[in-house]
Amino acid sequence: MILKRLLTVIPTLIGVVIVTFLLTRVLPGDPAVYFAGPAATPQSIAEIRKSLGLDRSLPDQFARYVNDLAHGNFGNSLSTGRPVATEISSRLPASAELTLSGLLLAIVIAVPLGIFAAVKQGSFIDHLCRIIATAGVSLPVFFTGLLLVYIFYFKLGWSPAPIGRLDAFATAPPDITGFYLIDSLITGNFESFRASLSQLILPAVTLAVFSLAPITRMTRASMLAVLASEFIRTARASGLNGRTVILTYAFRNAMLPVVTTLGMVFSFLLGANVLVEKVFAWPGIGSYAVEALLQSDFAPVQGFVLTMAVLYVALNLLIDMLYGVIDPRVRLEA
Amino acid sequence: MTEASLTAPPMTEAQPKPPTNSIFRHAVYVVADNPVTGLSFGLFVLIALCALFGPYIVPYDPLASDTSATLQSPSLHHWFGTDLLGRDIFSRVLAATRLDFTIAIASVALVLVMGGLAGIAAGFFGGWTDRIVGRVSDTIMAFPLFVLAMGIVAALGNTVTNIVIATAIINFPLYVRVARAEANVRREAGFVQAARLSGNGDIRILLVHILPNIMPIMMVQISLTMGYAILNAAGLSFIGLGVKPPTPEWGIMVAEGATNIISGEWWVAFFPGGALMIAVFCFNLLGDGLRDLVDPQRRT
Numbered sequence: 001m002i003l004k005r006l007l008t009v010i011p012t013l014i015g016v017v018i019v020t021f022l023l024t025r026v027l028p029g030d031p032a033v034y035f036a037g038p039a040a041t042p043q044s045i046a047e048i049r050k051s052l053g054l055d056r057s058l059p060d061q062f063a064r065y066v067n068d069l070a071h072g073n074f075g076n077s078l079s080t081g082r083p084v085a086t087e088i089s090s091r092l093p094a095s096a097e098l099t100l101s102g103l104l105l106a107i108v109i110a111v112p113l114g115i116f117a118a119v120k121q122g123s124f125i126d127h128l129c130r131i132i133a134t135a136g137v138s139l140p141v142f143f144t145g146l147l148l149v150y151i152f153y154f155k156l157g158w159s160p161a162p163i164g165r166l167d168a169f170a171t172a173p174p175d176i177t178g179f180y181l182i183d184s185l186i187t188g189n190f191e192s193f194r195a196s197l198s199q200l201i202l203p204a205v206t207l208a209v210f211s212l213a214p215i216t217r218m219t220r221a222s223m224l225a226v227l228a229s230e231f232i233r234t235a236r237a238s239g240l241n242g243r244t245v246i247l248t249y250a251f252r253n254a255m256l257p258v259v260t261t262l263g264m265v266f267s268f269l270l271g272a273n274v275l276v277e278k279v280f281a282w283p284g285i286g287s288y289a290v291e292a293l294l295q296s297d298f299a300p301v302q303g304f305v306l307t308m309a310v311l312y313v314a315l316n317l318l319i320d321m322l323y324g325v326i327d328p329r330v331r332l333e334a
Numbered sequence: 335m336t337e338a339s340l341t342a343p344p345m346t347e348a349q350p351k352p353p354t355n356s357i358f359r360h361a362v363y364v365v366a367d368n369p370v371t372g373l374s375f376g377l378f379v380l381i382a383l384c385a386l387f388g389p390y391i392v393p394y395d396p397l398a399s400d401t402s403a404t405l406q407s408p409s410l411h412h413w414f415g416t417d418l419l420g421r422d423i424f425s426r427v428l429a430a431t432r433l434d435f436t437i438a439i440a441s442v443a444l445v446l447v448m449g450g451l452a453g454i455a456a457g458f459f460g461g462w463t464d465r466i467v468g469r470v471s472d473t474i475m476a477f478p479l480f481v482l483a484m485g486i487v488a489a490l491g492n493t494v495t496n497i498v499i500a501t502a503i504i505n506f507p508l509y510v511r512v513a514r515a516e517a518n519v520r521r522e523a524g525f526v527q528a529a530r531l532s533g534n535g536d537i538r539i540l541l542v543h544i545l546p547n548i549m550p551i552m553m554v555q556i557s558l559t560m561g562y563a564i565l566n567a568a569g570l571s572f573i574g575l576g577v578k579p580p581t582p583e584w585g586i587m588v589a590e591g592a593t594n595i596i597s598g599e600w601w602v603a604f605f606p607g608g609a610l611m612i613a614v615f616c617f618n619l620l621g622d623g624l625r626d627l628v629d630p631q632r633r634t
Contacts, residue, residue, distance in 0.1 A: 139611055143607035143608075305484070
């Protein structure tokens with residue numbers, strides 16, 4: 001079954017590669033003129049065109065692009081001259097740590113909140129839940145982030161300045177997983193753990209607030225549907241206590257749609273990540289892409305879009321597999 | 335023909351009244367049950383009025399800088415304070431409504447035409463049309479949507495028009511899905527078969543008979559995605575894409591105020607961000623309310 005699901009990823013990946021290729025090549029504007037800069041002579045443009053392989057046919061260019069990708073070559077950044085692939089892989093852990101902490105935080109808050117709202121339907125908590133859910137998706141992430149910075153950095157002074165993963169005085173832990181929190185714990189460096197945690201909290205909360213809404217909504221809706229079903233009535237009639245009915249019987253069945261929603265939440269999160277990284281000067285791949293975008297440096301942007309898409313496809317694959325773990329019926333059907 | 339024209343007038347006379355009345359009554363019922371929807375509708379009217387008349391009623395020129403009054407906190411003269419160049423933030427927020435609103439409406443209208451037509455064609459014809467449209471929207475969905483929008487704007491060029499196009503493209507799969515499902519259900523419906531029997535071609539059936547029938551559901555989809563469209567456009571301009579600096583626009587104004595937040599001048603970013611938040615909040619609530627009205631079963 002896993003193999004079968006893996007095969008369905010292939011056409012998606014092909015589509016992703018084609019789109020990222022098309023983004024530069026087919027659209028209006030001559031990349032060679034673009035790469036040569038404003039002070040280019042026709043001669044230098046022709047030279048760049050040749051060195052970029054733009055004088056060849058489109059299918060030929062595409063083959064070269066795919067070949068480069070297969071060798072892990074994402075091209076070089078125009079402004080720094082460094083290869084995009086190394087830059088992205090060195091910055092990826094920062095983004096991953098931020099996104100995953102945000103998601104984890106959101107799940108920890110949203111799932112109990114959704115369950116509570118469903119169990120006490122129509123109550124004050126339920127209405128509060130609806131307001132939070134709608135307000136959460138309405139808040140622009142960059143705005144939430146700035147508000148949090150104002151309150152917790154400027155007003156209360158509880159959190160450090162939003163200047164990246166560590167403040168100027170702390171040293172980075174040795175690079176094992178690339179996740180500062182984990183690395184500092186492994187090496188027993190609690191000073192650095194505290195420093196990186198205090199930098200991480202605000203951006204992670206910002207992302208969590210954003211992804212809270214869809215998870216709460218879906219948990220509530222699917223808990224409501226499950227609680228109305230017959231096996232719950234039977235369980236209740238058999239005299240099981242409310243806790244067992246809700247957590248063991250209802251929740252496990254209600255989890256499936258919630259896990260499906262996580263796919264959509266990830267799409268939002270990976271996008272919101274870019275904005276949050278800009279607000280908190282987080283040295284992840286999002287801020288790398290934004291910097292490149294503003295300098296019209298296309299190779300990093302292309303590499304970034306491709307990386308994000310591949311990550312997202314992989315995450316969706318993971319979610320599908322999780323589905324089979326939660327619900328054995330899915331395995332049987334396949 | 336004569337029979338039809340004989341029976342038709344009483345029908346058209348009798349019919350409009352009960353439905354409008356019952357829809358109206360249903361609307362009143364829904365609003366009474368959920369006053370938030372009523373409030374959001376009021377807000378929507380207010381935002382639309384700001385978009386229409388905002389630039390004419392601003393107390394100051396949104397572009398005029400005043401070096402003698404930079405970074406002033408909110409006061410009676412400057413309700414929302416002034417920014418780094420001494421521009422009145424209240425005027426800028428008000429004037430920006432039109433641009434943000436226009437971007438959202440233009441992108442939603444564009445995707446309604448693209449996604450709606452592609453979707454009903456896919457649902458109606460099935461086969462290859464369905465497969466191609468499905469493949470295209472699957473490929474779009476394979477990207478994190480905001481990231482794809484960034485890529486599109488970067489490739490097409492850094493203009494407001496391209497923000498509209500990018501926002502439309504990332505919403506494309508949502509519209510296709512709804513339109514496809516609705517068209518598919520109606521493909522073999524009685525009125526479609528009747529239309530086919532009377533000699534209508536496929537395209538004509540699609541546009542004249544099916545399209546009007548799925549419009550209510552598409553309207554709900556519009557109001558549900560409108561908030562996301564505004565949020566997306568503001569996000570793109572926050573990272574420096576699309577709108578160029580002196581132009582008042584909520585996203586770029588928050589970006590301009592971001593540096594002032596750390597030194598305590600909260601109002602520069604707060605008011606445009608707040609306006610953006612209220613607008614998105616209003617569209618989302620309105621979308622939910624409209625969906626409850628048209629399609630009560632999908633309520634969550």
